[in-house]
Amino acid sequence: MKALNKKNISTIISASWIFTSDLESQLLSDYSVVIDNDKIIDLLPQSKVFNEYEAHDTYQLTDHILIPGLINTHAHAAMSLFKSFADDLPLHDWLNNHIWPAEKEFVSPSFVKDGSILALSEMIKSGITTFNDMYFYPNETAEAAKELGVRGNIGLVVLNFPTNYATDPEDYLLKGFGFRDKWRNEELITTSIAPHAPYSVSDEAFTMINTYSEELRISIHTHLHETKWEIEDSIGKYGMTPVQRLNNLGIIGPSLMAAHCVHCNDQDMAILAKNKVSIIHNPSSNMKLGSGIADVARMLEQSLNVCLGTDSSASNNRLDILEEMRLAALLIKGSTNLPESMPIKEAIKMATINGAKALGLDGIIGSIEKNKKADLVAIDLSKIENQPIYDPLSTLVYSSSRSDVNYVWINGKLKLKDKKLVQINEEEIIQLAKKWQIKLKKI
Amino acid sequence: MKALNKKNISTIISASWIFTSDLESQLLSDYSVVIDNDKIIDLLPQSKVFNEYEAHDTYQLTDHILIPGLINTHAHAAMSLFKSFADDLPLHDWLNNHIWPAEKEFVSPSFVKDGSILALSEMIKSGITTFNDMYFYPNETAEAAKELGVRGNIGLVVLNFPTNYATDPEDYLLKGFGFRDKWRNEELITTSIAPHAPYSVSDEAFTMINTYSEELRISIHTHLHETKWEIEDSIGKYGMTPVQRLNNLGIIGPSLMAAHCVHCNDQDMAILAKNKVSIIHNPSSNMKLGSGIADVARMLEQSLNVCLGTDSSASNNRLDILEEMRLAALLIKGSTNLPESMPIKEAIKMATINGAKALGLDGIIGSIEKNKKADLVAIDLSKIENQPIYDPLSTLVYSSSRSDVNYVWINGKLKLKDKKLVQINEEEIIQLAKKWQIKLKKI
DSSP: OGGGGOEEEEEEEEEEEEEOOSTTOOEEEEEEEEEETTEEEEEEEHHHHHHHEEEEEEEEEEEEEEEEOEEEEEEOGGGGGGTTTSOSOOHHHHIIIIIHHHHHHHOSHHHHHHHHHHHHHHHHHTTEEEEEEOOSOHHHHHHHHHHHTOEEEEEEEEOSSOOSSOSSHHHHHHHHHHHHHHHTTOTTEEEEEEEOOTTTSOHHHHHHHHHHHHHHTOOEEEEESOSHHHHHHHHHHHSSOHHHHHHHTTOOSTTEEEEEOOSOOHHHHHHHHHTTOEEEEOHHHHHHTTOOOOOHHHHHHTTOEEEEOOOOTTTSSOOOHHHHHHHHHHHHHHHHTOTTSSOHHHHHHHTTHHHHHHTTOTTTSSSOOTTSBOOEEEEEOOSGGGOSOSOHHHIIIIIOOGGGEEEEEETTEEEEETTEETTSOHHHHHHHHHHHHHHHHTO | OGGGGOEEEEEEEEEEEEEOOSTTOOEEEEEEEEEETTEEEEEEEHHHHHHHEEEEEEEEEEEEEEEEOEEEEEEOGGGGGGTTTSOSOOHHHHIIIIIHHHHHHHOSHHHHHHHHHHHHHHHHHTTEEEEEEOOSOHHHHHHHHHHHTOEEEEEEEEOSSOOSSOSSHHHHHHHHHHHHHHHTTOTTEEEEEEEOOGGGSOHHHHHHHHHHHHHHTOOEEEEESOSHHHHHHHHHHHSSOHHHHHHHTTOOSTTEEEEEOOSOOHHHHHHHHHTTOEEEEOHHHHHHTTOOOOOHHHHHHTTOEEEEOOOOTTTSSOOOHHHHHHHHHHHHHHHHTOTTSSOHHHHHHHTTHHHHHHTTOTTTSSSOOTTSBOOEEEEEOOSGGGOSOSOHHHIIIIIOOGGGEEEEEETTEEEEETTEETTSOHHHHHHHHHHHHHHHHTO
């Protein structure tokens, strides 16, 4: 008669290992996560789970590690259509002669929709369940996120120069807020104001953005101190670094997500730390564009919240947070000469809960805990490449790859099953990419 | 009657793209490689190949890029059994309290045989067709290479302290030459003398090694300038850097393969360049152990031959030359702030022909050319993660992963087919690893 007392719920996922990524950073062996609808409602040993719950779907994942969904905290999803379009060029040649002309000719709502669909397909296959985006035509990026069921924080981009999308800061903001109002009731979509960068946004526009950010309690996502050029340019024009300038304008604060911060002097770093800014580390992109290697050791010393981003496919060529996590863990050791820098659990936290904190979403995602949303990734560690396994967290960070990502759930819904996208025809997405490839190759 | 004139040969491999990695660095579209027995005998357009040749086996590889087999120029294969055994520890703690005690307790012929089988299985799956090894019990590593049909240059390791394998430099050399004599007629096996490192080998032993190297025309493989500690230690003991000391001892020359060279002053670099040493760059291992980031830009400026190594699974955790290639291409840009550093083709050459040059095997491997051995890798670029493809070489270096390695041939023989090892039961290899995992976990 015991069965009568069992609670009927949606899903039970049992895995050999579960890393919670919560405050206690627990690695649990032979545990189960219990999901009802969109939420995690329990976390208990496999030996007990079937006494208490009756699930519609059950997954028994031997040799898998279950982790919170990976968070890609700096993306320009639609730019996936520029992957391998132009590489290894000096920054100004790359922008002036390749990326910007191509954007001028091709970027449109359909480009953004299709590019975002491609990017989000790649992200799901890489175990990414939340992305923080900044690009033109946010409506189309949000539509792609909705179609694929990916959690997205979409930037309301602001620039001081005209593009196909908008003409001036007022126009960008008008369009951005129009988009925000339209999508405000969509569960998976949130927004930030996204002034592109200190060198492309005026003081007046930043002041306006600051007012909106405070009034609407909306976070800000920007590029900051990505290159040495940008800092020299700011010192030349404003007599101070971009961090100092933005601090004067009120932009530097706990609701700021600052992508890159590759080059910061002590004063800049102190301003960022004092104001509890979240820093988005993009190791692949920073290296590929020749921007440099961010001093993450110093950021961690100052207790800054550091999370991870891929940046766009034009400057990284893979939307793969597992790879950025491994790189972050390696680069800090190579730069400091201290192999004990960034222990494995800290690297995993950068890819999960720290991203959630940056986005202000750590109340609902970023860790495996009761009452959080069921954004989960199961990674299969059974392959030859991952053997032997003395420490599954080491295997996860240093040996496994996105090709081991076997199952992905977002908001309780299955998105990847046996490495295949659910309810999406992968061949159609490949054809979508090829269609644009043929168009863009002509220029 | 035309068919009567066709030449009967072993294998035709047709691929969408072929990168030759020879002097001309050609990227050929819709070409075929013609193999007879162990050799490449022709390279011609797909449209012509079937008029001239009749093959026993044909492969029509749409969306694949065919490249020369990847060369892993610095490995300690057997140490795969230590993968994830101890990570992120200060070097001396790691060696003294973890790796060396485990080696003392467990390293034996069967450990080396099984560890090498595991490592070489991983390497084949990662597109590696040649490995340059240094460890104890070379006979067992060679046996593993022979069983799996992987091309191996096996080091005759020399140390000044006793291990399970040998007692003193004379004993190491005696055992090494015994091994060399036994295996001298084995086609896939070559040897180097492998003095472990300047800090673990005496002047007397290096002098002896130098004599043997010259008399037998055998190359030398050693660790050199891996850590700052090693250099300071040498200056303290010998009044000079290890490079300067080895130069005085006659070891520095064109037949030297020097692994790491992370820290070199101008004088060291000049000595290495003047003597045409081959440098083996191990970016993941150097970062993970906190050794540092090698100044590859300076090496390339001095026209040094730079090739790539994984180092062992104890300090890298993946035997993946595609990953080292991507890292090398990114790190040089991040370090120099020049995105144009190391163009894509140069990165691929580091992973192929440069390794062959280091090993003195560039007459038979390292590029796709007539009369070279058929060591080939076909990488499938059809997945969503690799789309779109404006430049297949960019896709190869920046977007693809070892999980895209679909076919591998070594010496004309198929070793990997549809991502599965041929004639090897992968499950048995996983069980082999697990057997040792259980043993080692007890300590």
